[in-house]
Structure formats: structure tokens, C-alpha cells
Amino acid sequence: MFFNIINSGLRIGASTATITDPRTRKPLYEVPVASTQDLDDAVKSARLAFSSWKHVPIDQRQKVLLELADKLDEHRCKIHQVLAKETGKSDLLANIEIDHTLKFLRFNASQELPDEIQHEDAMLKIVSTYRPIGVVGAICPWNFPLVLAAAKIAAALVTGNCIIVKPSPFTPCATLKFAELAISVLPPGVLQALNGDNDLGRLITIHPGIDKVTFTGSTATGRLVAANAAKTLKRVTLELGGNDASIVCPDVDVKIVAQKIAAGVFFHSGQMCVATKRVYVHRDIFTEFRDAFVEAVRNIEIDVSGKLPTTFSPMQNELQYNIVKSLIDDSRKNGYTLLRGDPSDEERLGFFIHPVVVDQPPEDSKVIQVEQFGPIIPLSTWSSEVDVIDRVNRVDTGLGSCVWAKDIGIAQRVARQLEVGTVWINSAEIPDPRGYFSGWKQSGIGGEWGKEGLRSYCHIQTIQLYK
The missing domain is CATH 3.40.309.10 (Aldehyde Dehydrogenase; Chain A, domain 2)
Incomplete structure (x- = not known):
């Protein structure tokens, strides 16, 4: 069975969606669809969790990411089966995606953003500090659902944010199972996952309790995400289409x-x-x-x-x-x-x-x-x-x-x-x-991955100290 993950709880929905097997075109899994109330509950839980998670020392947040990686590795067979089925990937491809997911988790577990001295003289010291933004809404695509969700999760958590993940309605299953595994590792509300259609994505982009949206998907949808996020001046990262x-x-x-x-x-x-x-x-x-x-x-x-x-x-x-x-x-x-x-x-x-x-x-x-x-x-x-x-x-x-x-x-x-x-x-x-990943022109706004990508999950606060 599959569940939406809210406040470390397994929640079924009033309605379900059927996932199709790409190899046979036959019904594969039934997955609950999150409601507006589910989203409100997740945001409320995330905001409460953020008040304490942002104060957790960086070494402890790094340790949590390593534990998440170990948990995924431990349950690899279970996740692999679901991932291969819903994406249509071969056993080889599904294993490659899980391997890359582990790399993203473990890479981010080695990262931090310490204060940086931008200028110092006898009179003045200017320091840049990196503060978490708050509650992140992550809207993820169907082609590499697990690794692209985990990349956002890892960057958000190590920088002190809480995150609500909405996987693609075509491939929600492996991501929901990963979030379920994380229940035993993370405090309630730090990582939550909601399955839903495009309207749930729209609600995430306009929700006043979400501080940042990170979206990976088509350019056409990216424009809608940017327009909606502008209504509450959310921070936005868009990784969109390309014609490489x-x-x-x-x-x-x-x-x-x-x-x-x-x-x-x-x-x-x-x-x-x-x-x-x-x-x-x-x-x-x-x-x-x-x-x-x-x-x-x-x-x-x-x-x-x-x-x-x-x-x-x-x-x-x-x-x-x-x-x-x-x-x-x-x-x-x-x-x-x-x-x-x-x-x-x-x-x-x-x-x-x-x-x-x-x-x-x-x-x-x-x-x-x-x-x-x-x-x-x-x-x-x-x-x-x-x-x-x-x-x-x-x-x-x-x-x-x-x-x-x-x-x-x-x-x-x-x-x-x-x-x-x-x-x-x-x-x-x-x-x-390890490499910053960004799109030029209509391929996106901002970027993710690498040390530079971590900054997209932070407010940069400048402290000017007059001696």
C-alpha cells in the first residue's frame, strides 16, 4: 500500500489514482490523492517543525542525511521494485537511479555553508551568513522521480529547511515509499510527501505557508509556477526543458x-x-x-x-x-x-x-x-x-x-x-x-546541486560589524 506522509503519519485519501505500467499499459498501483486539507495539515506541521529543525547543528543534519542514505540502501530491493515498475525502467536503470540517489544524499551530507568574510579592515568587518528559507515545496518530474526528489530533499534538509515533496502523478510511488522510510529517521514535519495532480501543484505554488518552490519539469508549466509564486513573492528555482x-x-x-x-x-x-x-x-x-x-x-x-x-x-x-x-x-x-x-x-x-x-x-x-x-x-x-x-x-x-x-x-x-x-x-x-546545475534562457531560473546550489535554499544575511 501507498500513503501520503504527513507529520510522520501514514494518511490515505478520500480518493485514489491508478498508476499505469508503461511496459503493459495495464493498471499497476492505487495511490491516495492528497486533498487541500492534507496540504494545509502538511504546511502546518512543516512550519512547526521548522522552528526547531533550523536550530539543529549542521553536523547533526549531515548525520541524518547519512542515515537516510543507509535506510534507502537497506531497503533497496523494496524501492527498486516499485521504481522499476512505475517508470518502466529495466532492473539496470532502476539500480542506476538508486545509486545516484545515494550519491546525492551522501554528497549533501558532506556539505555546509559556513560564514564568509567578505571584507575586513581596522574599522569594519562584513560577513555573509546563510540562513534557511523555511518551508520548501518541491514539485518533481516523472522521468527520474526518486533521484530528483532526493536531490531537493537533501539540499533542503542540510541547510535547515523543512520540505513537502509532490512527486509526479505518473510516478509517485517510489518517492512516497522513500518518505515513509524517512519517518524513522527524521522528526515529524521535516520531510513530508503528498501525491496529487496538477491542481495540488498549483495549490503548493500559491500557499502562503510555503516560502520557496523548487520545480523540475516543462517550460510551459514552469511559467505557471513562476506566475503563481509571484503572488506571495516566494523564492523560486525552476529547472525546465532543454533542446540540448x-x-x-x-x-x-x-x-x-x-x-x-x-x-x-x-x-x-x-x-x-x-x-x-x-x-x-x-x-x-x-x-x-x-x-x-x-x-x-x-x-x-x-x-x-x-x-x-x-x-x-x-x-x-x-x-x-x-x-x-x-x-x-x-x-x-x-x-x-x-x-x-x-x-x-x-x-x-x-x-x-x-x-x-x-x-x-x-x-x-x-x-x-x-x-x-x-x-x-x-x-x-x-x-x-x-x-x-x-x-x-x-x-x-x-x-x-x-x-x-x-x-x-x-x-x-x-x-x-x-x-x-x-x-x-x-x-x-x-x-x-558536485556540479551546479542551472538553465539559461527558458530552461529555468536559478539552479541546484553542488555547493552553489545549496545557496538557493538559503537567505544570505549580511552582518556589518563596526569595530
Whole structure:
């Protein structure tokens, strides 16, 4: 059974929602839906808890995070089963997500924000101090539900905040179970979790008892979150969509790089905010790269059971499945060359879509201009460094990008001209808890992770001491 977690209590709802198995499209779990009263009760509990939690010494808060990590590790099998089922991930992918969740918890358990002396002379000392904001509302996505929730939880708790987590209604189960595990570790009200639909998210963004909202999701929803939060001047962190590019320079080892990019593109079937969604390959190596890339994609196997060690998945939900199918249909309708693609997808069990590679569609095509968030990828050529940088930057989002080159000087020169929050050089996108993660343009406001990310959960208070 699944419960909303309020004030260290297990609470069922007056109504329930049915979670669908992405591998079979059949009903999977029944999960309680939180009411407005549940949210009010959670906020009241969090505000009471905050009055004491903010005074708990940092070393004790760090210790709690380590205990949370140990508790998750201890109950790994239980969480793994739920996580794999609701997301459609293979056993391998679910284990990877749990491993990363543990890394985020343990990294934040090693962090603190001590006072910083900004200036000192014979007359004056100026000190920056970092104070917790209060009650945080965390609205989380469906693609990596456990690790992205835990990253917010860990940062909020170690900086002295209390947090109410709302997982995606598509994938609430592992997060609710994790919050249930935390009952034995945390004081009541410090960490709570509520399942609900978009309206519950709206209520979180306007609730006067919530001091900050951290949201990971689509740009369209992010705009609504920002507008609602402005009504009470809440602090806001938004990590939104991206249309990330990989730029492949002519000096690379083509076969190795093609395989690495294919693995990154189709990791969890492209359902990753920073996954490469456009590949730009230098024209001198394009044909060789395209052949190697398609060969790598050809080796991707659809496994309905989830037991094979694959990083390929079904679409997590029907909405996203239909979005990707519409992009494939648009590419066919416009006569683009599809190097891979399985017309029998509609007959498959579950929300599986075989990987599709689109060969050199025009720059204004939907498959290039729209964030696919699924297993369809366009390959394009470039010859001028200035031109490819302009094409990569021409979209209205800027979350991440990759640059592939043996010449590290060239790679860094290109990377520093890209209008994105993170650039990976000679690697597919691998988010790391030690690195600040932020979006430029319409990919977000503010950022999280790393020591810099902790500051987004704090008021910075300046103390000016005249001697």
C-alpha cells in the first residue's frame, strides 16, 4: 500500500489514482490523492517543525542525511521494485537511479555553508551568513522521480529547511515509499510527501505557508509556477526543458564517439532533460559517423520484461508516447529520411517506440526545434564553427550541451560560446551532485546541486560589524 506522509503519519485519501505500467499499459498501483486539507495539515506541521529543525547543528543534519542514505540502501530491493515498475525502467536503470540517489544524499551530507568574510579592515568587518528559507515545496518530474526528489530533499534538509515533496502523478510511488522510510529517521514535519495532480501543484505554488518552490519539469508549466509564486513573492528555482545539442568535431575517433553519443541519446529512451536532442557532425566525418551511429542504434533491443541489462525503456506515459509518435509522423509526412524506425510500434505491448534516426532534416523542422524527450534524434552536418555555434544557440532554451573533440583547446573554446548552463566535453550528459546545475534562457531560473546550489535554499544575511 501507498500513503501520503504527513507529520510522520501514514494518511490515505478520500480518493485514489491508478498508476499505469508503461511496459503493459495495464493498471499497476492505487495511490491516495492528497486533498487541500492534507496540504494545509502538511504546511502546518512543516512550519512547526521548522522552528526547531533550523536550530539543529549542521553536523547533526549531515548525520541524518547519512542515515537516510543507509535506510534507502537497506531497503533497496523494496524501492527498486516499485521504481522499476512505475517508470518502466529495466532492473539496470532502476539500480542506476538508486545509486545516484545515494550519491546525492551522501554528497549533501558532506556539505555546509559556513560564514564568509567578505571584507575586513581596522574599522569594519562584513560577513555573509546563510540562513534557511523555511518551508520548501518541491514539485518533481516523472522521468527520474526518486533521484530528483532526493536531490531537493537533501539540499533542503542540510541547510535547515523543512520540505513537502509532490512527486509526479505518473510516478509517485517510489518517492512516497522513500518518505515513509524517512519517518524513522527524521522528526515529524521535516520531510513530508503528498501525491496529487496538477491542481495540488498549483495549490503548493500559491500557499502562503510555503516560502520557496523548487520545480523540475516543462517550460510551459514552469511559467505557471513562476506566475503563481509571484503572488506571495516566494523564492523560486525552476529547472525546465532543454533542446540540448552534441557538437562533433572532425578529429574524434568516429566509431567510439558515435557509440557514446548513441548510448547517451537513448539512455532511458531520451527521457532525460539534458539528453542530447540534436547531433551536429562535421561534414568531413559525417557519413562515417552516421553509419557507425545507426549501427549502434541497430543493436538496441526492446526488452518487454525489464530483466535484460538494457538502458532503453518504454515511454513512461501515454501523453509523452503520443508526442514522440507525432514527431515521427511529422518527419514521415515531410519526407525526411528515417534511417531507423519500426512501423509496427503500434502493435507492441506497452509504450515502446523503437529508436528513430532522422537524416539531415532542415533546421526549422519540428524534430530539431522541439524538445523530443523520446527516442527520435536528428543528425545534421556542419562545416563552420561560427555557424554551428549559432545554430546550437538559436533555440530559446539552454540547459546543456556536449562537445566532442580530441583537441581540448578547441573543445573548450566552443563550449565557452554555448548559451547553456552545463557543457560536457567528451562525455554524454552525466549530471553530478558536485556540479551546479542551472538553465539559461527558458530552461529555468536559478539552479541546484553542488555547493552553489545549496545557496538557493538559503537567505544570505549580511552582518556589518563596526569595530
